Amino acid sequence: MDVSARPPQTAASPAQAIRLEGVSKTYPDGSVGVRALDLTFAAGELTVLVGPSGCGKTTTMKMINRIIEPTTGRILLGDDDVTRVDPVELRRRIGYVIQNVGLFPHQTVRRNVGTVPRLLGWDKRRTADRVEELLELVGLDPASFGNRYPHQLSGGQRQRAGVARALAADPAVLLMDEPFSAVDPIVRERLQTEFLRLQDAVRKTIVFVTHDIEEAVRLGDRIAVMSTGGRVEQFAAPAELLGSPATPFVADFVGADRGLKRLAVTGIDMADLEQPPVVHVDDGLADARAAMVRAGARWAVVLDDHQALHGWISAERATGAGTVREAGKRMEAWVPIDATLKTAFSTMLQLEAGWVAVLDGDRFCGVLTPESLHAALRRSVEGTVPETAGAV
Numbered sequence: 001m002d003v004s005a006r007p008p009q010t011a012a013s014p015a016q017a018i019r020l021e022g023v024s025k026t027y028p029d030g031s032v033g034v035r036a037l038d039l040t041f042a043a044g045e046l047t048v049l050v051g052p053s054g055c056g057k058t059t060t061m062k063m064i065n066r067i068i069e070p071t072t073g074r075i076l077l078g079d080d081d082v083t084r085v086d087p088v089e090l091r092r093r094i095g096y097v098i099q100n101v102g103l104f105p106h107q108t109v110r111r112n113v114g115t116v117p118r119l120l121g122w123d124k125r126r127t128a129d130r131v132e133e134l135l136e137l138v139g140l141d142p143a144s145f146g147n148r149y150p151h152q153l154s155g156g157q158r159q160r161a162g163v164a165r166a167l168a169a170d171p172a173v174l175l176m177d178e179p180f181s182a183v184d185p186i187v188r189e190r191l192q193t194e195f196l197r198l199q200d201a202v203r204k205t206i207v208f209v210t211h212d213i214e215e216a217v218r219l220g221d222r223i224a225v226m227s228t229g230g231r232v233e234q235f236a237a238p239a240e241l242l243g244s245p246a247t248p249f250v251a252d253f254v255g256a257d258r259g260l261k262r263l264a265v266t267g268i269d270m271a272d273l274e275q276p277p278v279v280h281v282d283d284g285l286a287d288a289r290a291a292m293v294r295a296g297a298r299w300a301v302v303l304d305d306h307q308a309l310h311g312w313i314s315a316e317r318a319t320g321a322g323t324v325r326e327a328g329k330r331m332e333a334w335v336p337i338d339a340t341l342k343t344a345f346s347t348m349l350q351l352e353a354g355w356v357a358v359l360d361g362d363r364f365c366g367v368l369t370p371e372s373l374h375a376a377l378r379r380s381v382e383g384t385v386p387e388t389a390g391a392v
Contacts, residue, residue: 017205018207023074037230042222047223050213051225077172092169098177108148110128114168116165140164145157156183173204213254218264225241225250238265266376268337268368276366277291279324280305288324297315299312310331
């Protein structure tokens, strides 16, 4: 394909915030699906609605694109009140991904992904270019998958095609209703990883519904925990939610192991790192031992000629003649500086290490020990402030 002959791509639709002002849903029998919600889903962020079955999370999401009409309140997409616009036109502006994908079985993947652009009257070339772009973006090679039918795809591949279809017309908003719950745990984790990569690239305003708190914590920039009757118990960032549950319901829902879950959303801070003695591969063993004695340490980190991590050496091995290069040990327990505390802790456990080195590229930054890791988590928890729905 001659790239130079392609028409210029349209600018990406800017992400728009969604505001719910006093939104409720009451059914004819008097039952309350959602109760007076005041929420703002920030532009370009992924907000998760999580809670038990029947708490109103899917109802809330469906009111945004008016599959369900709200009883009271306003829903603003940017500056537009969605309750005052044509619902069909509204839905063409909003991407929608559901649990069982909803691909048309009699159409190829290419035809499925191009559905909304065709409805919007895009020409064939523009539609074809957009379909190719999106299939590559979601990890489906157009040459291999474009002409397949949904029944010829795995569950994970169908979900990717569903996401591509939802993004086809470059919507400002993406609604996702338990999109990964129908696949096995291994595929689900892979889809979550790919979706985070995708969101980093496209930065859409996303409302994501799930009943799984671990999925919510992994994916969400902010999480709204809902309880039966359509009430929001807490609306907060994942770390805050896990560190400072606002109500007993939230504490029970996130689980007694919320401290461990919090490890997954807490990054490594340079201030949390310990600085053990450092020696180099060509240092003499006597000099290395002297460095450990001065620091009151039983071991030292070993760096190579380029200041990159080489390994470690214990005081017991730093005796006699020779150099550190000959007596030191390789160090496999390390993580990058942008890793989470969970990754660091998992590395310690997996390698049965008493500490884990932290690297910025090849540069040695310091180490995390079980004690410093625990202190980092405690400081993280103490720095959060609970927020409940309606708080100012």
